[in-house]
Amino acid sequence: MADKKRYGFVIDISRCIDCRACQVACSLENSVPLNHTRIWIHDQGVQGTFPKLSRTFVPYNCMHCEHPPCIEVCVSGATYKDPNNGLVLVDQEACIGCGFCVEACPYDARYLDEKLGVVDKCNGCIQRVEIGQKPACVATCLGGSRLFGDLNDPASDVSIALKNAKSLFRLDIEGKDIDTDPNIYFINAPQSLTSLVTSDAFKQQGQAVPREPKYTISEEGWKKVLVPAIAAGIGASFLVQATYFTKQLIEGEKEFDE
Amino acid sequence: MPNTLSRRDFLKVGGAALGALTVSRFVPPRVVAAARTAGLLDQNGDGYIPTMCEMCVWRCGVLAKVEEGRVVKLEGNPDHPNSKGKLCARGQSGLMNTYDPDRVLTPLIRVGQRGEGKFRKASWDEALDVVAANMLKIKEQYGAQAMIFSSTHNLSQVQFENLLYAFGSPNYGTQRSLCFNAMVTAFSLTYGIEEPSRDYTSVKYILLTGRNLLEAISTSETSDLMDAVARGAKLVVLDPRFTKTASKATEWLPIRPGTDLAFILAMINVIVTEKLGDCEFTARYAVGCDKLPAHIAFYTPEWAAKKTGIEADTIRRIAREFAAAMPDALAHPGWRTSNFINSFQTERAIATLNAIVGNVLTPGGCLNAENPEASGITLGKPSQPPYPRLSSLRLDGVPWKYPLVPLKLGVFQELRDAVLTGQPYQAHGWFIARQNPVLSLPDRQKTLEAFGKMDFIVTVDIIMNDSAWFSDVVLPEASYLERYDPLLPVSGKVFIRQPVIEPQGEAQSALWIYKQLGERLGLGDFFQYQDEEDYIRQQLAPLGNYSLEELRLHGYVEPPAKEKSQEITFNTPSGKVEVYSETLANAGYPALPTWEEPPSPNADQFYLLTGKVGQHTQMGTQNNQLLHKYEDYPRLWMNPEAADKLGLKDWELVEVTSEVGSVKVPVQVTPAIRADCVYLTPGYGHLSKGLRTAYGDGVSDSVLHVTYVDPVSGGQALSQTFVTVKKA
Amino acid sequence: MSKPRMGSYKNISIVERRRLREKKYKKHNLANILTHWFNVGMWALLLPTGIAIISSPRLGLSPVWMQELFRNMFGGAANLIKFHYTIGFLWIFVLLFNVLLGFRKYFVPFAISRMLLDKDDIQWLKTKPLQMLGLMKDKTLPPQDAYNAGQKLYMYVVILGTLGIMVSGPVMALKTLFPPIVKQIAQPLHWVSVFAIVAGVIIHVYMGAIFPEEKEAFFSMFGGKVSAWYARAHHEKWYWEKVQEEMDWEEEVAREIESAAGADPQPAPAKSGD
Structure with a gap:
């Protein structure tokens, strides 16, 4: 499957000027409700002491992970990874808006559209990409920070940018049962990206990205207790029937065979 | 891009019969029919229409995506040199201005007290009759000069000026004296051009003073700057604030407000005394460079260090680096540069600094002594009789009080x-x-x-802005996506702003409003055009055989370029770059860039700085819901050192007091500002309750600003206000 | 007519048995039968689609091949879930309509006469499971109503489960009406309800359709009638109720004839076959 596409973003940290044109463009292109956004610009604020200061902006959106925790928890199959291009998409007609995926996403890249009762997120502007346009955020990025394209294609903008990158970071989460393997590559950051996005201040505000994925207690509970219990129940009823049936076979059906 | 159909569009074409029904229901026929004739929309009324942005004055080219008679998305027009396919946050959000729930959609006539906000709806006929009757009454009783006309830079301004000059009033207020008077006056006197354009293609060294290019965004220039920085160009930013621009700079110098002039003069001193400049260029194209060494000798880096708070060695090093990058070095002329009453001299010094490194007009030079809007294209205009002679003085003191300020700039703040x-x-x-x-x-x-003091105030706007709130009549203008405006030449092309949707409510274009009003004032002869399209056809006529439809289809026409003369001339009395200005000398001002000491605050006072954010344009976009969504809450920036002294914590409410007013605003403790300064994002604190999104959001710095006028350029010294801060 | 000892059907003579076999009692009315089979049909559509919808690998409630099969069959997750919604709402609507329509006439009397547990039922519940495991074989089961205690118990499970499904299903389907937390709780409620019913349905189907002894019960779901012999054997209490009913009826008829004979003698009406 060498010709399979793997769409992803490359974000040049050194070129983001926090102008927020991407956010506005995205909001309009995708009719994002006014109380939500699909793109965030992580800003730790001004660092250092006067006059030795620095400030770095880290824009991000859905990372279109290779192993997305959101898909793991989706009960209706609404969230899926497009087999043709690797984008993590939401089929809103199948979505019931339960929000398990919102809690699971370690990047907080999903939101619940209260009006439609469904979950929404960055879709890589697939509606534009399909007809040869760039995603809205990429097309209008003033600083030239955002790039989008096929990471499997060595001639794509993103591959070229990756090749020439001075530094490379991903906000990967690796744990005992998780490895998101995100498809946003941050390049040319002045320092370790993790220190930029997971500072104590952010953690206090609950804004650190990435965070530990949350799986609700109930959901864990189902898996650990209820599912085996139900399986055992069904199994037992089968067992009882089988015994009974066998017993009947052995004893014969006297009453009815007169 | 404009001709690509989405999959959905194809489906819609398939259902054309059904689509036609939909369109006839949603879209009144005029705009759609015209756009279809021009080949811009399909049967269903979907497509891309090229037009021009009006969210700031940079005027990017826009491709408006229209679906069933609604604008759904705006894209930067790749064919337009100001946008190059991109739009900033404001440009992107433009359609939210059009679809603002607070739009004024019918003419309104005040019924309550002024400022109460009680209006009644009126027909255009009634409203225009009321306006005309009042204006004529004032003209009869007190003379035409008793009417003040004011308007901010826009494409229909030519007809606004037409109205006021035909009416016979000399009193014309523009925003320019609150903005770039210093730059425009200084560069007019030095280069003979109001605003030289900047070329970043080969730039290696950029000095920004008073230009926060990454927050005060000019789409193409901001992109160009970021490309240059990514390419490795050095960026030096002089700013008392650590702006987003400063965060991308190679070097940020937190200069004391008002002393940029000293820094530049010291740079000139180093370059001139160490003979690092481009002697060949100055000898050929400039006058007065010979007088520079003696004049500039006093302004040593050591002298400047005391003024600016920046070490002499740093100034010397930057001057040398700047000269070493010659001619690929650029000292940016700035934009809204009227910060102190010495801003005019600062601009003169910047002009001189550029001249002595020979980066003007040369191949690969960074400054083009060419107005980006003129491009040597002359548009046609409707014929009209001569204007009545103006016999009365201008209330803003031009030229009797401010002899060097151009008439079309004026000194607006003096009017009051x-x-x-x-x-x-x-x-x-x-x-x-x-x-x-x-x-x-x-x-x-x-x-x-x-x-x-006014007997009658009338405002033309698309929303109930604060001035409209205090007006007697409000006339609803069509938004920039709903109307035609006069043409605009940019870089050899002539661009059009055309309606992409039908005006909402009863909104009408400025061209229509001025013509209707002109006719009611008995000035019909000055408005000899049938409608907007006729006006544009008359503008097009001298350019050649272009049809309006062709212009509408592409968004621009490109008349054959005129031969550019090989000889470089400057539109100054001497025809050269006037480092030494005879005009200034004759008017009694220093002929060479000269230090003027700006006032400084007392020990308990702060400089009140003003600036820009990338999400808003002045005070005009705060009601835009999308920009409101993505803005930062405007707080008073204060250095931690100063905050400690006053015992202030982040987000604490403080009372900021100047000699003319005081506001209460939460404080933002940040190291990104000098300890002797505070900063407030302008444009907030709206008074009009007709702006439901903006009302109650933030405070207005115009409450605090003291009126100071630069005597040479007439520019308002916006950073010269000093304030005290205490716990509220 | 003296009642023989309850539960002692094994010593009934062959002639009597034949007579009982010929004789039919009506156990289900047409509405019940139709509702039952409607329910069966809906469940046959809802259960597999429902299982195939639950895709979460973290829960692992349904096999991947099944998810893929059904998604391919229906053309995507959205269509699958929409189908489930549509059938689900149809099921809820018809079932509720039937129940509400016959609530006072059928449901309430049914619930009172056939669903309440009595002492015998408790006894049955104590004995039957042990017997099924091969214990206490010598102990005879107490006589049962039209539905035995197991069936009665299961009826409660079904009614509660059905209500659970009917509430939790629309909560998830009408996604704009409820906050996410409600939808999160609705999911396990939906599944548990379904599983509880399904666990019983397996026995129900097995007993009804496959287990030879209960053949009549199966066919009664088409014709609505069971033989008196079957009733006598499996639902003895109900059988005697029926017998009592018949006797009461005969007495009444006899009384009528008597009183009529006094005034206006008429031939006795033919005995209705019920």
Whole structure:
């Protein structure tokens, strides 16, 4: 499957000027409700002491992970990874808006559209990409920070940018049962990206990205207790029937065979 | 891109019969029919229409995506040199201005007290009759000069000026004296051009003073700057604030406010005394460079260090680096540069600094002594009789008080004193178009008092801005996506702003409003065009055989370029770059760039800095819901050192007091500002309750600003206000 | 007519048995039968689609091949879930309609006469499971109503489960009406309800359709009638109720004839076959 596409973003940290044109463009292109956004610009604020200061902006959106925790928890199959291009998409007609995926996403890249009762997120502007346009955020990025394209294609903008990158970071989460393997590559950051996005201040505000994925207690509970219990129940009823049936076979059906 | 159909579009074409029904229901036929004739929309009314942005004055080319008679998305037009396919946050959000729930959709006539916000809806005929009757009454009783006209830079301004000159009033207020008077006057006197364009293609060294290019965004220039920085160009930013621009700079120098002039003079001193400049260029194209060494000798880096707070060695090093990068070094002329009363001299010094490194007009030079808007294209205009002779003085003191300020710039902020004192005569009426003087002028209280002296105020705008709130009649203008405006030449192309949707409500274009009003004022001869399209056809006529449809289809026409003369000439009296200006000398001002000491605050006071954010344009976009969504809450920036002294914590409410007013605002403790300065994002603190999104959001710095006028350029010294801060 | 000892059907003579076999009692009315089979049909559509919808690998409630099969069959997750919604709402609507329509006439009397547990039922519940495991074989089961205690118990499970499904299903389907937390709780409620019913349905189907002894019960779901012999054997209490009913009826008829004979003698009406 060498010709399979793997769409992803490359974000040049050194070129983001926090102008927020991407956010506005995205909001309009995708009719994002006014109380939500699909793109965030992580800003730790001004660092250092006067006059030795620095400030770095880290824009991000859905990372279109290779192993997305959101898909793991989706009960209706609404969230899926497009087999043709690797984008993590939401089929809103199948979505019931339960929000398990919102809690699971370690990047907080999903939101619940209260009006439609469904979950929404960055879709890589697939509606534009399909007809040869760039995603809205990429097309209008003033600083030239955002790039989008096929990471499997060595001639794509993103591959070229990756090749020439001075530094490379991903906000990967690796744990005992998780490895998101995100498809946003941050390049040319002045320092370790993790220190930029997971500072104590952010953690206090609950804004650190990435965070530990949350799986609700109930959901864990189902898996650990209820599912085996139900399986055992069904199994037992089968067992009882089988015994009974066998017993009947052995004893014969006297009453009815007169 | 404009001709690509989405999959959905194809489906829609398939259902054309059904689509036709939909369109006839949603879209009145005029705009759609015209756009279809021009080949821009499919049967269903979907497609891309090229037009021009009006979210700031940079005027990017826009491709408006239209679906069933609604604009759904705006894209930067790749064919337009100002946008190059991109739009900033404001440009992207433009359609939210059009679809603002607070749009004024019918003419309104005041019924309550002024400022109560009680209006009744009126027909255009009634509203225009009322306006005309009042204007004629004032003209009869007090003379035409008793009407003030004010409007902010816009494409229909030519017809606004037509209206006021035909009416016979000399009193014309523009935003320019609150903005770039210093730059425009200084560069006009030095290069003979108002605003030289900048070329970043080969630039290696950029010096930004008073230009926060990454927050005060000019789409193409901001992109170009980021490309240059990514390429490895050095970026030096002089700013008392650590702006987003400073965060991308190679070097940020937190200079004391008002002393940029000293820094530049010291740079000139180093370059001239160490003979690092481009002697060949200066010898050929400049006058007065020979007088420089003696004049500049006093302005040593050591002297400048005391003024600016920047070490002499740093100044010397930057001057040498700047000269070493010659001619690929650029000292940016700035934009809204009227910060202190010495800003004019600062601009003169910047002009001189560029001249002595020979980066002007040369191949690969960074400054083009060419107005980006003129491009040597002359548009046609409807014929009209000569204007009546103006016999009365201008209330803003030009030229009798400010001899060097160009008439079309004016000194807007001076008008109010004349209104309040009745000297040299009393004004009685105010015609405001697409402007919000209540918030834009310094010292808001004074503006409101001046409003109180008026017998009649009329405002033309698309929303109920603060000035409209205090007006007697409000005329609803069509938004920039709903109307035609006169053509605009940019870089050899002539661009059009055309309606992409039908005007909402009863909104009408400025061209229509001025013509209707002109006719009611008996000035019909000055408005000899049938409608907007006829006006544009008359503009197109001298360019060649272009049809309006062709222009509409592509968004621009490109007349054959005129031969550029090989000889470089400057539109100055000497025809050269006037480092030494005879004109200035004759008017009694220093002929060479000269240090002027700006006032400084007392020990308990702070400089009140003003600036820009990338999400808003002045005070005009705060009601845009999308920009509101992505803005930062405007707080008073204060250095931790100063905050400690006053015992202030982050987000604590403080009272900021200047000599004209005081506001209460939460403080933002940040190291990103000098300890002797505070900063407030302008444009907030709207008074109009007709702006439901913006009302109650933030405070207005115009309450605090004291009116100071630069005597040479007439520019308002916006950073010269000093304030005290205490716990509220 | 003296009642023989309850539960002692094994010593009934062959002639009597034949007579009982010929004789039919009506156990289900047409509405019940139709509702039952409607329910069966809906469940046959809802259960597999429902299982195939639950895709979460973290829960692992349904096999991947099944998810893929059904998604391919229906053309995507959205269509699958929409189908489930549509059938689900149809099921809820018809079932509720039937129940509400016959609530006072059928449901309430049914619930009172056939669903309440009595002492015998408790006894049955104590004995039957042990017997099924091969214990206490010598102990005879107490006589049962039209539905035995197991069936009665299961009826409660079904009614509660059905209500659970009917509430939790629309909560998830009408996604705009409820906050996410409600939808999160609705999911396990939906599944548990379904599983509880399904666990019983397996026995129900097995007993009804496959287990030879209960053949009549199966066919009664088409014709609505069971033989008196079957009733006598499996639902003895109900059988005697029926017998009592018949006797009461005969007495009444006899009384009528008597009183009529006094005034206006008429031939006795033919005995209705019920």
